[in-house]
Amino acid sequence: MDWHDYDAALFDLDGVLTPTAEVHMRAWRDLFTDYLTLRGITDRPYVESDYFDHIDGKPRYDGVRDFLASRDLTLPEGEPSDGSDADTVCGLGNRKNDFFAAALAAEGVEPYAGSVALLDHLATTGTKVAVVSSSRNAPAVLEAAGLADRFEVVVDGQVAAEAGLPGKPAPDTYLEGARRLGVEPGRAVVFEDAVSGVRAGHDGGFGLVVGVDRGAGTDALTDGGADRVVTDLAELVG
Numbered sequence: 001m002d003w004h005d006y007d008a009a010l011f012d013l014d015g016v017l018t019p020t021a022e023v024h025m026r027a028w029r030d031l032f033t034d035y036l037t038l039r040g041i042t043d044r045p046y047v048e049s050d051y052f053d054h055i056d057g058k059p060r061y062d063g064v065r066d067f068l069a070s071r072d073l074t075l076p077e078g079e080p081s082d083g084s085d086a087d088t089v090c091g092l093g094n095r096k097n098d099f100f101a102a103a104l105a106a107e108g109v110e111p112y113a114g115s116v117a118l119l120d121h122l123a124t125t126g127t128k129v130a131v132v133s134s135s136r137n138a139p140a141v142l143e144a145a146g147l148a149d150r151f152e153v154v155v156d157g158q159v160a161a162e163a164g165l166p167g168k169p170a171p172d173t174y175l176e177g178a179r180r181l182g183v184e185p186g187r188a189v190v191f192e193d194a195v196s197g198v199r200a201g202h203d204g205g206f207g208l209v210v211g212v213d214r215g216a217g218t219d220a221l222t223d224g225g226a227d228r229v230v231t232d233l234a235e236l237v238g
């Protein structure tokens, strides 16, 4: 990998820089297992592949809506300010966030060592870096992981909602990250562990889309638009 071929690297956060995709995954499992059980829906319980097929990488309320649609269920949209007990798309998403916040507070977060090694390397090559995450928790996770100071540009779920940008798999948040860095998408590399995210990078016309396989699978990431797939970002050092 010759980093002089590129001006910037845009990183997804959960599952790329920090192992928090797993924390989100558990929170979604707890939410939907409770939800389906309480409603007596037992014919198709929540299973692990539901996360990768319907939720992974998408903004909070899109994840709720898309999972419910997989079970032919719909709920009123509600408002982001809905309490976590509201039977709305936003209420369920906020309930999931209660599970996520509790786990983050209890467990803390350490970044992936290989990802830190790549960030250290990019600091020496002068490559610009940004975080592009669907999560509204991205600033808190970056802070908890000790990575916040490394990124001047962070396009997170809250920023996207305020700017009216559609979330992944739409390319808009990655394009906004490149715009804020002042680089052409064709000269930037996207790092993503979710199929929705590699699709966003591919459709945004980025110079290279790297799939990071943390469980989605090489085939799914390649089919989604990844140009190459790695299991650790240290593979891209030097």
Ligand SMILES: O=P(O)(O)OC[C@H]1O[C@@H](O)[C@H](O)[C@@H](O)[C@@H]1O
Pocket (backbone or CB within 6 Å): 013, 014, 021, 024, 025, 055, 056, 057, 058, 059, 060, 063, 097, 100, 133, 134, 135, 136, 137, 138, 157, 194
């Ligand atoms: O609910 P939040 O923190 O805004 O996160 C939304 C999504 O953020 C993404 O980064 C994760 O891959 C998803 O699993 C998560 O659901």
